[in-house]
Amino acid sequence: MSQKDLSSEDQDDLPVACKVALSELLRDESEAARLIGAVRGCSTTLDDLNYTNSMARQGLNTVLAKLQDVKHVANNQDQERHRAIMLARAGRTQRHVTSMNRSLREVAMEAKKRIDQRQKADRERLLNGSIMQKSSGKSLIGTSMQASASMRDASKVMAELIQESLAAKRKLAESSNVITKTKEEMKMLDGELDNSRHVITKLQRREFINNALIILGLSFFALTVAYILKKRLVPSLPLFSPLWTILSWIWGMLFSSGEGAGE
Numbered sequence: 001m002s003q004k005d006l007s008s009e010d011q012d013d014l015p016v017a018c019k020v021a022l023s024e025l026l027r028d029e030s031e032a033a034r035l036i037g038a039v040r041g042c043s044t045t046l047d048d049l050n051y052t053n054s055m056a057r058q059g060l061n062t063v064l065a066k067l068q069d070v071k072h073v074a075n076n077q078d079q080e081r082h083r084a085i086m087l088a089r090a091g092r093t094q095r096h097v098t099s100m101n102r103s104l105r106e107v108a109m110e111a112k113k114r115i116d117q118r119q120k121a122d123r124e125r126l127l128n129g130s131i132m133q134k135s136s137g138k139s140l141i142g143t144s145m146q147a148s149a150s151m152r153d154a155s156k157v158m159a160e161l162i163q164e165s166l167a168a169k170r171k172l173a174e175s176s177n178v179i180t181k182t183k184e185e186m187k188m189l190d191g192e193l194d195n196s197r198h199v200i201t202k203l204q205r206r207e208f209i210n211n212a213l214i215i216l217g218l219s220f221f222a223l224t225v226a227y228i229l230k231k232r233l234v235p236s237l238p239l240f241s242p243l244w245t246i247l248s249w250i251w252g253m254l255f256s257s258g259e260g261a262g263e
Contacts, residue, residue: 014082016175021073022089023171025066027164029093032059036100038153040107043114044146053108060097060104067093 014022035056042049067090074086 014085015077016178017073018077018082018086020171020175021066021070022086024168025063025070025089025093027168028059028063028066029096031161031164032056032063032097032100034157035059036104036107038157039104039111042111043118044143044150046112046115048150049108049111049115053104056104060100063093063097067097 035052039049039052039056042052070086070090070093074083074090077083077086
């Protein structure tokens with residue numbers, strides 16, 4: 001089974017907790033990749049580059065932390081298939097994070113080189129008399145425009161982060177509702193099973209009592225018939241069993257008055 005199959009086909013039947021963990025991991029991984037792209041496009045000042053670089057590294061650390069959560073969720077799965085899907089996705093993310101770390105270092109060095117070259121060119125222009133004044137005005141305008149663009153980009157990034165956070169919050173709320181409903185259904189099923197066990201136990205006990213009564217009745221009837229036959233047909237036969245003695249006593253108690261009347 002390929003990794004693509006694991007992530008596209010088999011992921012549909014994962015538990016809700018696994019899907020939520022993988023969704024959050026994918027979100028943080030995409031955000032880290034976007035921040036690395038922002039470092040690549042940074043060309044204003046070293047302060048902006050350092051800030052963007054730190055945000056990108058923080059994003060990679062967030063991915064690593066979420067990766068540990070995914071591994072923890074994977075290890076808690078009962079089915080080996082679900083655990084394999086989660087660990088395969090975690091392995092791909094681990095390799096991707098390593099690649100993104102290398103890419104972040106490379107793009108940060110390239111961006112720093114560009115900024116250094118631009119600042120060096122700016123200093124050389126500032127040293128040239130009249131060219132210095134013209135270039136200074138243009139540099140200020142360009143810096144202002146770049147600052148405005150950076151603010152707009154930052155606003156867009158914040159808006160995207162807020163939307164992603166709200167989406168993640170909704171997903172977590174839905175997952176919590178599903179888990180709560182499942183727990184309630186399990187409690188109801190447990191109660192029904194307990195009631196069924198009590199009913200089955202009562203029915204078995206009643207069946208046992210009924211069978212015992214039937215057997216005792218049949219035994220009493222058979223012994224009574226045997227006793228009657230013995231008294232009528234072979235009265236001189238000795239009573240060889242305590243059952244005959246007990247039955248004789250019961251018979252005498254029940255029918256002594258009737259026999260006296262007949263005589």
